Amino acid sequence: MATLDECRTALEQLSAKFAASGNKVDLDRSLGCTLTDLGTGFHGRxxxxxxxxxxxxxxxxxxxxxxxxxxxxxxxxNGTLDGGKAFRDGRLKVKAGVFDLLKLQKLL
Structure with a gap:
């Protein structure tokens, strides 16, 4: 089980990956990340x-x-887990509106 600090770092790394990907997504939404095994999470925008x-x-x-x-x-x-595969396997769940999901698909 990863620590809370490792998870914070992971979200910061994901943010950097999203920005560097070249897939600009026109979204401005509040974001919550629930860590199922830690019983807590993070939020941001x-x-x-x-x-x-x-x-x-x-x-x-x-x-x-x-x-x-x-x-x-x-x-x-860190790239050892593919976002699409994690979503299909139920390891990553995303709750969002349908249009937001379509846009998020470009990032994950």
Whole structure:
């Protein structure tokens, strides 16, 4: 099980990957990330293909919610876990509106 600090670092790495990917996604939404095995998570804002204002804790009103285990989040960030495969296998759940999901697909 990854630590909370490792998960924070993983989200920061994902943010950098999103920005560097060249897949600019026109989204400005609140983001929540629930870590299923740690019983906590993070929240921030997905804007300009980056995760901004990352903070500890949940945002129950987040428009986009990622639900993932801590080790899977770290794997997603370091490239050992493919986002599409994780989604298909149920290791990554994304709760968002249908149009937001279509846009997120470009990043994950």
């Amino acid at each position: 997905l804007k300009d293909s980056r995760i901004q204002d990352l903070a500890d804790g949940d945002d129950p009103n987040a428009k986009i919610r990622l639900i993932i285990g801590s080790d899977d989040l770290v794997g997603l960030a």
